[in-house]
Every structure is written in structure tokens, then in C-alpha cells.
Amino acid sequence: YIVNDPYLGGTHLMDVRFALPFYHRGELFCWLQNTGHWPDIGGMVPGGFSAKATEVEQEGLRLPPVKLFKRGAMDPEIYAIITSNIRIADQRIGDIRAQAAALKVGERRLTELIDRYGPAVVRQAIGEIRARAATLMRAHIAGMPDGIYRSEAFVDSDGVVDEPLRIALTLTKSGDGLAFDFTGSSPPCRGPMNSVVATTYSAVYLAVRHVFPDTPLNAGAFEPLAIERPVGTFLDARYPRPVSGCAAEVSQRIAEAVFLALVQAVPDKVTAAPAGTSGNFALGGFDPRRGASYVMYQISGGGYGGNALHDGLTNGCSTIGISKTAPVEVMEQFYPVLFRRFALREGSGGAGRHRGGFGVHYEVELLSGEARASFVMDHGRFGPPGVLGGEAGGPNVVRVHRAGGTYTPEHLSKDQDIPLQAGDRVEVMTPGGGGYGDPATRDPALVERDLVRGYYTPEEAGRLFRVSIDPDGTVDRTATAALRAETTRRAG
Numbered sequence: 363y364i365v366n367d368p369y370l371g372g373t374h375l376m377d378v379r380f381a382l383p384f385y386h387r388g389e390l391f392c393w394l395q396n397t398g399h400w401p402d403i404g405g406m407v408p409g410g411f412s413a414k415a416t417e418v419e420q421e422g423l424r425l426p427p428v429k430l431f432k433r434g435a436m437d438p439e440i441y442a443i444i445t446s447n448i449r450i451a452d453q454r455i456g457d458i459r460a461q462a463a464a465l466k467v468g469e470r471r472l473t474e475l476i477d478r479y480g481p482a483v484v485r486q487a488i489g490e491i492r493a494r495a496a497t498l499m500r501a502h503i504a505g506m507p508d509g510i511y512r513s514e515a516f517v518d519s520d521g522v523v524d525e526p527l528r529i530a531l532t533l534t535k536s537g538d539g540l541a542f543d544f545t546g547s548s549p550p551c552r553g554p555m556n557s558v559v560a561t562t563y564s565a566v567y568l569a570v571r572h573v574f575p576d577t578p579l580n581a582g583a584f585e586p587l588a589i590e591r592p593v594g595t596f597l598d599a600r601y602p603r604p605v606s607g608c609a610a611e612v613s614q615r616i617a618e619a620v621f622l623a624l625v626q627a628v629p630d631k632v633t634a635a636p637a638g639t640s641g642n643f644a645l646g647g648f649d650p651r652r653g654a655s656y657v658m659y660q661i662s663g664g665g666y667g668g669n670a671l672h673d674g675l676t677n678g679c680s681t682i683g684i685s686k687t688a689p690v691e692v693m694e695q696f697y698p699v700l701f702r703r704f705a706l707r708e709g710s711g712g713a714g715r716h717r718g719g720f721g722v723h724y725e726v727e728l729l730s731g732e733a734r735a736s737f738v739m740d741h742g743r744f745g746p747p748g749v750l751g752g753e754a755g756g757p758n759v760v761r762v763h764r765a766g767g768t769y770t771p772e773h774l775s776k777d778q779d780i781p782l783q784a785g786d787r788v789e790v791m792t793p794g795g796g797g798y799g800d801p802a803t804r805d806p807a808l809v810e811r812d813l814v815r816g817y818y819t820p821e822e823a824g825r826l827f828r829v830s831i832d833p834d835g836t837v838d839r840t841a842t843a844a845l846r847a848e849t850t851r852r853a854g
Contacts (some may be wrong), residue, residue, distance in 0.1 A: 364440075365427040366403070368418065368558045369601050373609035375403045375422040376410040378457075380430075382465040386476050394468045398461050399684070401644075401659045402449040405606075406778065408646020408657040411738035413521040413776040415554045415604040423447040431462060449646065450657055492582035499583045500538035502574040506627045510534050513622035515615045515635075518743040520553030520596075521607070521776040526743060527551055527596055529615055533623040542566055542620070544592035553776075554738065556599035557608040557616070563589055565613040568682060569620035573631050607776075610640040611740045614681045618746070621667075625749045630670045634712065634796030635746035637664020637721055639739045639758055639775070640680040641792050645726075645782075647733030649698045658697045660726075661687045662790060665711050665719030665755055667746065668798030673808070674711060674719030675795075690724075698730045707756065707791050708817045712745070713826040714752030714797025715804050720817070721756065721792035725763075728782045735762065735780040741793045742775030752797025753826075759791040802828040802846045806837035 363381045366372055372379065381395045405422030406412040415421050423444065430440050436458070445451035476484050510532060517527040530546030550556055557565075567584045577583045592598045597616065599605050618635050625632035641662030648655050663686050666674035679686055687693065690701040703725040711718030737760055745754035760777075762769040764786045771777035782788070804827045812818055813835050820831045828849050830841035 363427045364425055364430040364444075366423075366425050367427075368424075368599070368605045368608070370426065371560045373558065373561045373564075374410070374606045375405070375418070375424060376400050376606070377609055378403070378425075378461070380461040380465055381427070382469060384469055384472060386473070386481055391472075391476070391481060394465050394472070396461055396464050398457055400448075400454060400457055402657045404447045404449070407644065407736045408449055408734060409642075409644025409659055409736060411606050411642045411644055411736055411778070412554055412604065413736060413738050413773070413778040415606060416522060416552050417602040418604050419602065421554065421604055421606045430458070450655060491578065492580050495578040495580050495582035496585040499574060499577045500586045502577065503535065503540055503586055504538040506535050508535055508537070509627065511623040511626045513619050513626075515619040515622065516744050517555050517612060517615050518740050518775050519773045520551035520555040521738070521773055522553035523551065524773055527555060529597070529619045531619040531623055533620070535627060539586045539588060540570070541588045541590070543590045544595060544597055545590070547592055547595040547597055549595060550599060550603055551596045554604040554606040555596065555608070555612055556603040556605050557597045557612040558599045558605055559591060559597075561608045561613050562592065562597045562616060565616035565682075566620055568613070569617035569624075572617070572621070572681070573624055573628065607738045610642055610680070610682065610684070611738060614638040614640075615740065617681050622747065622749065629750060632749075633669040633674065634667030634714065634718060634749045634752050634798045635755070636666040636674070636678070636681050636795050637741065637755065637793040638681060638746050639664065639741050639793060640682070640684060641758070641790065642738045643788070643790060644736045645697070645699070645728075645733050645788075646736075647698075647728075647782075648731050650731045651698060656697055658693065658699065659687070660693075662722055662724070662792045664721040664792040665746075665795035667718050667749070667755075667795040668712070668714045668716030668752060670798065671716070673716045674798075676706065676711075676719035677722050678719060698728065700727045700729055701725070702727055702787060707794065709822060710756035710791070710794030712748040712753040712755040712794060712797030713801035713804075714748055715799030715801065717797050717801075717804070717812075718746065718748070718752075718755045718795030721794045723789075723791045725787055725789040727787045728784055730784050732784075733782045735782055735788055736778040737771065737776055739775035742773075746793050746796040748796035749798055751800035753801060755794035755796050756791070758793050759789075761789040763787040763789060801826055802849060806839055806842055810835070810837050
């Protein structure tokens, strides 16, 4: 079976699921399933991220569960329907075969396991693995102080109405359970930043597991988590609301709200907010060198938040764990582009006792032909927040440089169908992570290290971390202690 319907347990249309019923000796034992993100699923713009969509039909082809394979062979009629409605359709046969083959490998290996141990033992083992995950998660939660913790996070805009969307979270910890209530969040929005309930729940699960990563990843780990379905908000999208931004962007704002609540309870286990965007940038056009259409898809890393022990990771993958784009050399080989810059975005991490990691700064030029650029990103209006006195990371920045000047999207991090000619350039600066703790408590040795590496100028470091820097670039410990004491006295 193939399915990508967001309202039937899916995410956005580009996440295509393959499912296979597994039978053992004529009895249904379980279902096997995998998900692949397709670079295009049709719709208004190449790449599927339609920043201006106001209904799901504009975002692409929506498939209910249909049988793509019958008696071991692909159904040519279903295949024709799919490939007739998407771009670069000739490349999707590889995705289809890979996803189908993965299910067949799973079927073969599960058959071998059951043949060796028997179905009863395998069922028992599955139940035990799930029970152990639940037990471990309950133990982690039980070690947290009981209480009610509130937080909020904001999506820049929905891409259509230029107003922020609020995620309000009330987290209640009692005994060995956590309860999540999103009452007070913004209502459903016109643009594609609605989240289907499956994505909302998954984002909560993902955030909690970030905090307790040793818990095995299965349904048992989430049994102690109770989520009140956020009916009437943009976190519970119903047909025909557009949802292309939910899986890669809104999910990370939900996770951010969870982090900001949990850090109040277990500050030693939670980071400040990470970059919180997948940096979705799609470029679609016709390559005159190859005589073929293309869809180039760019996913960018960003900074992670600082934590109790360390500075945040620089140029890490997004919170939801998707991979980053291929190296620029590969992108330049396959598409008519040249990366004029691909570097760290120095200084973008939020200041703190442990600063946030840095984002990336890239600039890509279209070399030939014409193309259309589309973006669905976030954290352009608000940088990733710091915690416990830490400062916010640098916000996302998008600019398009053309012969007539520089264009900045009205919604900062979201736009679609921006026409490009050869020689035009797209510039993106991804967010840095939030800072953890008061910047004035940062170890002077860490400030010196950052200066040596060129992350800050002496003036920037002095202002951000309240340090006194000698002409040779070293931190004067005595003068710094006096400066910080005076700053504290004035603040108090």
C-alpha cells in the first residue's frame, strides 16, 4: 500500500508511506511500514513547500491507502496516476523501488525470526521491549519534581497572514507521568503552517526523548505521556487546511515549547532552543545544459542550544533528525548552480554561560536558464530563545540578490515562486542556538578560545560576555571579575 494523506495519520504530502501486511502461516501478525520524503509531489511549486497555499489540494497529490503492488507486481495504472501528477517523475521509480524493497527485506527477516523462535516468543519479546521502554521512561519522569510548567513558542507567520502563531503549553508532571495541554494556542491558520494531530503528538514524543535519549524508541516509551488533543487550534488541522509546513517547521516549534517547559523542571538535562528550522529551500527550473527539468532541494543545518555542560552543537541537523543536503560539490554537479559561499555564521549562537552553536551562511548562484525559488523556513522573526538567563540565537535570514537589487521576503522566512535569472543569487543565514545561563558567568578561557577561532571580535566578546580583553587577545581575569561585579551591582 502507498499513502500520504496528512489527515489519516500522515504529516505533509511529501512524506510518502509504504505499508505491507505481514502474514505468518495465513494469519496477520503485524504491519511493516516505512516513510520517504519525496522531493516533489506536484502542487503549486516545485518541491512541495507552497508558502502561499490556502488548501491542501494546492500542495500536491493526496493519496489515500491504495494497493500499489498486486501479486508482487506494481500496478501500472496506480503508478501512472502518481507519475502524471508530479514533477521529475522519472526519478520517483527509484524511491518506489527502494521503499518497496525495504519492506520485503523486513518481511524476510521477520519470517526468519519467527521460524526460529515461533510467533508466541516473538510476540512476547515485542511486548517485553515495549514494557521495558515504558518502565525506563516512567523512572526518568518520577525523578522530576512534581509541578505545573508553562511555556510558549511562536511560528513566524503562516505564510499568508503576516502575524505570529502562538503555541501555548501547560505541562503537568505528577508521579511518573507527564500531561501536555496546548489550550490557548492560535486557531487554525490560512497558510500551510497548520499541524495535523499526528505531527503534533510526534513532536511531543520527539522532544521528550531528546531529554531522555537512553529510552528505547518504541510505543512503550510514550505510554507515560498524556496529550490533550488541541481541538480548535492550528495544532489539530482538519481537511482542507494546508499543512506542508507542519512536519519540518511547526513540529520544531512544538518541540521548542516542550523544551522550554521541561528546562524549568530538569535544567541539567535540557538544552536551550536549537535553530528549530529545516531551512527548506526548493529551486525548480529547466537546465539548458542537460535539456531537462529539475527540482533542487536544500536542507540546512543550524546551531543547537547550549546546555548545562557544553556549548551548543554548530551546524547540527534539525531537531527532527532529518539529514542535511549533499555536499556543495555534488549539488553543483547535478544542478546549474554555483555556491559562492558556504561557511559558519560566526557569532550567531546566543550568548550564555554555554553559548549556542552557530548556524551556516550560504549563497548560491543560478548559472543558466530560469528558475523559481520557494522557501518554508522559520525563526526569521524570533531567534531561538535562550534559557536561564541565556540570550536568543540569531534569527534566520533570507535574501535574493538580482540585477535590480536585493529582495527580502515579506514574511522573512517564507515565500514562493520567486523568479530567478542566470546570475541571480539566493543568500541564507540559518539560526544559531539559544544560550544557556548568564553570559557574565562564562569561563574566560572559553571566551579566549572563541576569540582565537575568530568567532567574535574583541569588541563583540567584551559586550556579550562582560569580559575585559587585553590588546594581545587574552582575557584579563582581574579586570573581568571587577567588571562583572559592577554589572551585577548595577542590575541588583
